Amino acid sequence: MKNYINILIIVFLIFSCKSNKNNYLDFEKVKSDFLYQEEINCYNTDSIKNFLPLVASNKVKPILNEKFKSIFQGKIKEVDTLVTEHTYYPYNIQNSKNNIRITLFNTDDNWVNQITMLTYDKRGNLKNDYVLARFGGDQELFVESEGCFYNDSIYEITNSSFEYDIILKKNKLKARQNRVINLKNN
Numbered sequence: 001m002k003n004y005i006n007i008l009i010i011v012f013l014i015f016s017c018k019s020n021k022n023n024y025l026d027f028e029k030v031k032s033d034f035l036y037q038e039e040i041n042c043y044n045t046d047s048i049k050n051f052l053p054l055v056a057s058n059k060v061k062p063i064l065n066e067k068f069k070s071i072f073q074g075k076i077k078e079v080d081t082l083v084t085e086h087t088y089y090p091y092n093i094q095n096s097k098n099n100i101r102i103t104l105f106n107t108d109d110n111w112v113n114q115i116t117m118l119t120y121d122k123r124g125n126l127k128n129d130y131v132l133a134r135f136g137g138d139q140e141l142f143v144e145s146e147g148c149f150y151n152d153s154i155y156e157i158t159n160s161s162f163e164y165d166i167i168l169k170k171n172k173l174k175a176r177q178n179r180v181i182n183l184k185n186n
């Protein structure tokens with residue numbers, strides 16, 4: 001009976017270690033994948049437009065398989081194993097006082113290119129995520145958003161949505177919203 005309990009404990013410890021392996025991000029393993037490693041304070045449509053040719057020319061490696069799991073830590077259930085239009089690409093990695101922030105580039109379901117920031121504690125546990133900039137859309141709806149960090153914990157973003165006007169043959173502003181995100185409370 002004692003051997004049976006010891007075997008159960010060993011099996012539990014083995015599976016615990018394996019499952020915890022994907023619950024944090026090892027920054028040293030992924031740091032070299034990020035094209036930009038200096039501090040970036042503002043993200044806008046140019047940030048996206050300038051990154052698109054780098055993705056198209058394969059100068060940036062896509063985030064697939066195990067790296068995908070460690071970066072998103074279960075937040076996104078479907079793990080990319082092949083490059084698709086929705087694949088994430090590493091953009092920027094930054095250290096702040098209490099956190100490590102990475103930004104990723106991808107295209108969402110509405111054909112909007114975006115830069116998303118994920119914040120981790122110093123141990124590599126995912127704390128939160130925010131979209132910092134967006135650009136694109138389909139035929140009917142087009143969006144742009146851009147913003148800047150004021151300090152380590154405040155990001156101000158302006159979101160604009162446009163509708164295509166068939167008569168004028170151009171996008172017409174539909175709505176604009178400014179928002180302040182307090183990152184310290186998240």
